[in-house]
Amino acid sequence: EHSSFHEVLLEMGLLHRAVRRNCRSMVKLLLQYTPGSVPEGSESSTNGIPEGFLFRPDVHGPAGLTPLHVAAGRDGSEDVLDALTDDPRQIGIEAWKSARDSTGATPEDYARLRGHYAYIHLVQRKINRRPSSGHVVVDIAGEPS
Numbered sequence: 001e002h003s004s005f006h007e008v009l010l011e012m013g014l015l016h017r018a019v020r021r022n023c024r025s026m027v028k029l030l031l032q033y034t035p036g037s038v039p040e041g042s043e044s045s046t047n048g049i050p051e052g053f054l055f056r057p058d059v060h061g062p063a064g065l066t067p068l069h070v071a072a073g074r075d076g077s078e079d080v081l082d083a084l085t086d087d088p089r090q091i092g093i094e095a096w097k098s099a100r101d102s103t104g105a106t107p108e109d110y111a112r113l114r115g116h117y118a119y120i121h122l123v124q125r126k127i128n129r130r131p132s133s134g135h136v137v138v139d140i141a142g143e144p145s
Helices: 002-011 014-020 024-032 067-072 078-084 091-098 107-113 117-129
Strands: none
Touching: 014 024, 014 067, 014 078, 024 078, 067 078, 067 091, 067 107, 078 117, 091 107, 091 117, 107 117
């Protein structure tokens, strides 16, 4: 019963519509929406991130376009692109260079073709801030004897 409702929501293309309307607040809301609103810290969450996010920045729509492709190809979409690459699981950052439309172009390609270098720099800064190996170095000062 719930899965058919979720399928209808996805078929409506709500995230694509929010991006086309340049509505950052709606994009953020959709990216954080989880069916049943699983509370943070519950057993069905991993590292504080609830499982089962319904709307993803890498979901393909018509012609294989993701919301990232749509934002990357539009003027004045820096705020929306910022939201798309700030999703809880960082799928948007991964998809920036890997999601391909029906012609094989990535969202980064769209931004480059349209001369949206500010978009490219925005996402690259986020990529650069991510830990590369997943290892964290902690320096714990000991108490003097």
